Amino acid sequence: MLNILDLLKFQGYPIEAAQKELATLQSYSKDQFEDWRTKKGWETAKFHYEHNPLYKKLVGKHFPNRWEDLPIVKKKDVQVDFSEKLSQGISKKDLHFGNTSGSSGIPLKFAKDKFCHSMTWALIVDRYQRIGFSQNDFQARFYGIPLGFPQYHKERLKDKLMNRYRFIVFDFSDQNMEFYIQNFKTKKFIYTYGYTNSQLYFARYLQKKGIVLKDICPTLKGTIVTSEQCTEEDKVFLEAQFGLPVYNEYGASELEFLAMTDLEGKRRLSSETVITEVADENNQILNPEKGGNLIFTNIYNRAMPFIRYEVGDLGAFKRDRNSIQDELTQLNGRLNDTIVLPSGRNASGFCLYYISKHLNTKLGTLQEYQVRQTKRDTFEVDLVLSRELDQNTILTINEAFDQYVEKGLHIVIKKVDRINREKSGKLKHFLSLLEEPNS
Template identity: 45%
Template sequence: MNWFDFTLKLKGFPIEEAKVHLDKIQAIPEENYADYIEAKKQEILEFHLQHNSFYKNLVIDKKIEKWEDLPILTKKDLQQPLQDRLSEGYSTKNVYINKTSGSSGHPFVFAKDKFSHALTWSVIFNRFGWFGLDFNSSFQARFYGIPLDKFGYYKERLKDKMATRYRFPIFNLNDEKLKGFLAEFYKKKFNYINGYTSSIELFAKYLRKKNIILKDVCPTLKVCIVTSEMLFPETKKLLENQFGIPVVNEYGASELDLLAFQNPKDEWVLNNESLYIEVVNKNNQPLPYGSEGKIIVTSLYNKAHPFIRYELGDLGVISEKSTAKHQFLQKLTGRTNDVAKLPSGKIVPGLTFYYVTKSIIEDGSEVKEFVIKQKEKDTFEITYVSSEEISAEKENEIKASIEKYLEKGLTLQLNRVDVLKRKKSGKLKQFESLI
């Protein structure tokens, strides 16, 4: 029995109808695809202008002559009661409701109408199918967080069983725990790995230390799909070497859809079936392909709740080789609020610190993972997990690297811990500015 599809139907999500609709979208020829996008943009805009008082109030005093005149919807705008944001005909009883993780600093509750949510799952099914995976039958090794209260824990375990997956809790990832993880791969016929990048990276480092290739242990493995955290090129190489399978980068947002997914050609394909994705500058003006800016997303099908020109909080670049039907994310450079402001006035993406430090701090050392916090304009703290303190020589190398790529005169504090504190979801925030 197709348990995953059955569970969606049981909850009222018309998954079969959504699959058929996605097939129709994907069958639209390239020469007609721009017209499809324009028609859906106008349709969803007109719907919310007519049936959603929350959205009408956002645009009521604005002069709107073209799409680009529409206001940018921010997470802060959405931090008000959900009932006040729902469209006519929708209530908390007939929509899908969830909440964002709060990684942007602005958590909120959101809603999607049931067809829109079913279409989200249809897109996910389609992308995973590129690698021969089926949610109804493929067995997932899931590296995610899990509720720690008794009711939440067993509820999630039951959901995992229904969804053909086995969960590896990631709040404590010492060698003893990772040894237990590995034991499950000897016993179970997993088809793929899915979860947070940092946790899966720790497992790969454990395998490297033990000189083990996971595919040799579990020959049924096909692919590893990482999500929610940055995937650096050297991390991808490590995972592919130790797992012996392709590593795919997924990019999504719970309140929207799957935004981008790497295909077998290693291209990061954008979802422009159910979404319209723009890149804009600091003045919210659209940028051409190849330019870096803020990622702005419109949900083309969610009638229950408006997500029109919604600022996701990420920075990225859409590739110049993109067309109306086939769009590619060239790179994702981090969150708009994760920037470091330096004493000189220079502003750099916070992950620059993480990136320039990563190769040095992990090269030939026992460091498993680390995070960086900006405490003052000139003061940065590196908190790391290791069996031993970082040597003075290694610390000097890190300082030299930061001076080279950023600027001189910065203060660096090193703090060794046994376990890094993760969010309730299990995510690890790799850079954070406290100023």
């Protein structure tokens, strides 16, 4: 059986050196670690200023003396050709290339040096081991897959080699849900992994059938949710219906594996590889516990300048005096999920979560939803319901929009059998279809 570390070593990634580096960092006291990380951050920033023309252009003629005077790098800044954004002096054979799904906008092609990518995987293995999972454990994977040839077969081969079984998340028919159940009855999975909303949909189907997942697959030890927002209510429901502890993973593929829930339920930041900050809309640094735009610096990546990079998420974190890993306390959706209202007020798309929570409390029948803003005063709401759409439901939805968004909006409500997902398989709860967001 081949695991990801074996594959990376075969491809020339210095995994063992990265694991040794990680162990050294974790042996430091809090003060020692903070001193080291500050120096490492400056070292990486200065490297890019001297070797990356794009970053030097962003910084300007003079390299600042204060960290907060370094520019905040946005995705649009690095959405240029590789010829413009790769650091000089690094051979392509020493680079790892990838691209984002584009779920939050335009896809981004990125690069990391191989040691940086090795540090990412050393960190992932470390965090999984802390919650009792290994790279060889049999994984039930709720994920999308490229449907074209040969990418589809390449992913299927990787699944087989890496001891994971993929439940493709494009079909949520009852027939396919029964297929899921039969596989859990016959296969000895150790943990489930994948998109939050896909696992939630399966959990709701199990609830309808009166099945707890652990009862039909007793080898299961836990669930990892990733890629999509998982609220505390979602977590509680999944834990009850799966009969398993739920761990929340957070990352940005271009940047880093950013945080992971530990056994105490705290979502620990990847402090060994990133510097985390919180800023307001004017790029002013805030008290991290109050929350704002999350800003991350990958202190190992020398291929591209992800220095004070605005990842596009809103959140908050708390410094831990007793651990080198600080705690991510809030993750509240994306910066570009902005609702523009007739009154001129803007609201975060995350407020729609409170609408869904309100509807579930009142109705108890909402399975999935998607909201599309087509005009400043018009929203289309698609609902997957376990019963018919009646006047009480319509009234409840309108009341929720009045309470959590703004009064006087035109709400178009439809019951649908399924909600279309993105090519990756992710479910986006809010889509703005306004041609000009500020018009």
